[in-house]
Amino acid sequence: MPTINENFLKMEKNYLFINIAKKIKAYSDANPEKAKNIIRMGIGDVTLPIAKCVIDAMKKGADEMSVKETFKGYEDSGAGYEFLREAVSDYYKSFGVDVLADDIRINDGAKADCGNIVDIFGDDNTVLITDPAYPVYVDTNLMNGRKVIFADSNEENGFAAMPDQNVHADLIYLCSPNNPTGSVYTKDQLKVWIDYALKNNAIIIYDAAYEAFITENDIPRSIYEINGSKKCAIEMCSLSKTAGFTGMRCGYTVVPRELVVKASDGTEVSISQLWGRRQGSKFNGVSYPVQCAAAAVFTKEGLREIKQNIQYYQENARIISGVLNELGIKYTGGKNSPYIWLKCPNNIGSWEFFDKLLEEANVVGTPGAGFGKNGEGWFRLTAFGDRDKTIEAMERFKKII
C-alpha cells in the first residue's frame, strides 16, 4: 500500500477559507431569509469587473487561437510569452526597479508559485514566517515537514515583525502590504530584513501581491528597491488584486540570476535554474488568451482603467476606517492596503466575533486567529466589496458594537 505524506495529517483538515465557507453555508441553511442579506467582506476577492481593454485583448487572443496561422500551442519554455515578461519588466521600470524579463516567469496566480517554490528546497531548512500570515506559507511548508518558526507581528510593533538577530532561519516569508494586517514595511525596515537574510545566507520569499494599493511614496513596492535584495530575494506578484484577476488567474515570479546557493558538495547552484527545472516538469505555462489579457493590464489604457478600480476600493477602505475611527476601534491597514485589520471589540475572540458579526449583522469577515496565534482577538475586513454594500455593512457593524 502506498504510504501517504503524513505531514498532511498534522495540518488543519481544511484550508481556512473552506472552513469559513462551511460556516456560512451552515448559517445560511438554518436561516434562509437572513442569508439573502449576507454581505461578504471575508475572503479577499475583488468584485469590480475587469477593464474593457483587458477583456478585448483576451478576446483577440482567443480569436488568434481559432485561426491556423495564428494558433498557439505549447509555449516553448512555459515561462510566459516574451511580450508579457517584457511588459512586467517595463512595469517594474515605471517605479524605478530594474528586473530583467528573462528573470520573470509567468504563472497562473501567486498562490501556486508560493506553494510550489518549496519543491526546490531541502526539507531540513528552518522557515521563518511572520505571524499572522497568509496560511499558504505555513501549510505548504508543513506539507514537507519543514521546521517553521515565527516572527511575531503584534499590536506593539504595528503588526510589522522585525527579525530577531539571535534566531537563525534559511527561508523567510515576508508580505508587504501585508495580508492579513494591511501593515507595510518601510524601506529602512526591509533593509533590516535584507541584512538579516544576507547575514544568515537566507532566502526571502517576498509576496508583493498588494503593491498596487500603496499610496505613500516612500513605501517600497518591490523588495528590489532595496540594495542587496537580488542576492537574497525571490519576489512574487499577482494580477488578482491589481487588475481583478482572481477568476482569470495570472501572476509572476521573479528569481534574479544573482540568486545562487551552494549544494552540499560545494558546487554553486542557480535558484533560477532549479526553479526552471521544477516548472519544466510540472507546469506548461499560462493560457495564451490569459497572457494577452495580462499584457493589456500593463498598457497605458490598462493601467489607467485598473487605477480607477483600485481607487474605488481605496475609498471603501476609507469608509471602513472612518467607522472604526468613529467607534474608537484600533486597526492597521486600509491606507496602503485593501485590508483593514481591527481589534475585536470588548476583547472577544476572533471566531466569537466572526459568529457575532455573521449572526447579528449578517456580515462576513475573516477571524484573525485563522492567520496565526497573533491574530487571536483580531479580525480582517476587506475593501474589495461593492460601495453600497460596504456602507451598509459598516452601518450594521456600528449597530452591533
Place this chain on the structure above:
Amino acid sequence: MPTINENFLKMEKNYLFINIAKKIKAYSDANPEKAKNIIRMGIGDVTLPIAKCVIDAMKKGADEMSVKETFKGYEDSGAGYEFLREAVSDYYKSFGVDVLADDIRINDGAKADCGNIVDIFGDDNTVLITDPAYPVYVDTNLMNGRKVIFADSNEENGFAAMPDQNVHADLIYLCSPNNPTGSVYTKDQLKVWIDYALKNNAIIIYDAAYEAFITENDIPRSIYEINGSKKCAIEMCSLSKTAGFTGMRCGYTVVPRELVVKASDGTEVSISQLWGRRQGSKFNGVSYPVQCAAAAVFTKEGLREIKQNIQYYQENARIISGVLNELGIKYTGGKNSPYIWLKCPNNIGSWEFFDKLLEEANVVGTPGAGFGKNGEGWFRLTAFGDRDKTIEAMERFKKII
C-alpha cells in the same frame, strides 16, 4: 544558507523537450537557410486551430468578466465549476463510464496534476513506471527521492509492459494510448494491471490523455471501464490533444471516493480529501473563460468539430505509417494514437537518428532514448502536423533511408 532539494542534481539538467529545442536552435543558427525548411514532428503539439464554438464560448466567458453582474472572482473550491465537472461526467457516460462530477477536479493541464499528485504520497514508496515513458512520471518522483523501478515495454511485448508478479510496487504509472509508443492496453491487459494493483494495495496513476484517438471499439478509453479500478486508480485526462488545448491549458483528474488508504496509525485516509487539501493550498482553479471554452468542447457541436480535427490527425498517422510500411520499418502506434514509434533504420541510436533526420531531411522527431532505456534505437514521430508538411516530411524521410 537554505539547502536545496539535492534530488534535482541527480536528474537530467533539462527537461527532454528543452534539450531538443536547444539542439534545433544550434542547428538553425549554424544553417539559417535550411532552418527555414525544418518540419517539426517532435514535440507532441497540435497545429489545427481550436473549434469555433469553443472560442465563442471563451469570448462569452470573457465578456461575462467585464460586467459586474456576471463577473467571476475566486472559485469557491478551486475544483472547477460544476457546469464543467458535469460536462466531463456526461462525456464519460457517453462511452459507458460512470464518474461522479464531485470526483472530478479541473486543472490547467494534465502535466501539472501528474507532477503535483506525488505531493500527497510518502517519499518511501516504490514507484513502478513503464519504460519508455513520458519523462514527467520519472522526473517528478526523482525530485522527491522516491525509488523508481521500471516495467520494460519493448519490441517483444509490443511496447505494452505487463506487471512482474514477483515485484512489489506502491504507485504505478500507466499511459494508454501510450506516449511515446502509441501502443494500447486491451481490457484484459488492464485487468491484469488492476488485479496486480489490488494484490499489492498499490495505486495506479492512469494517464488517458490520448483516449480521443482510440479507433478500435474494444480498447478501453478509461481505466474505469475495468472492474475494481475505482478502488485502485486515479485517472488524468487533458483537452490538450482532444481539443487542441495545448496553449489553452485545461484538463481534469478523477480521484474516486472509493480510493482509501491507511495511515501508519491505521486510520483510513481518503485520497480525494488529501488531494483536495493539497490543491486547496497550492492551486486556485482554472481561468473562468478557459473553463467556459472547455465546457463547449463537450457540447454536441464541440464534439463534432473536434472529431474532424482528430480525423485529420489520424489521416496524417496513416500517411506516416504508410511510408514506414513501404520501407519495411517496424513501428507501433498510429492506429489508436497520434504517435508513431519506429525502429531506427540500420540499428543506429536514437540521438544519432535524430541528428541524421534533422541534418539530412530537416525533419525533427523525438529520440526514443529520451523516454527511457527501452527507447534506445527507437524514434517518435507525431501526426499532429500540417497535412502537406507531413507528406513532405515523409517524402524527405524516404530519401535519406
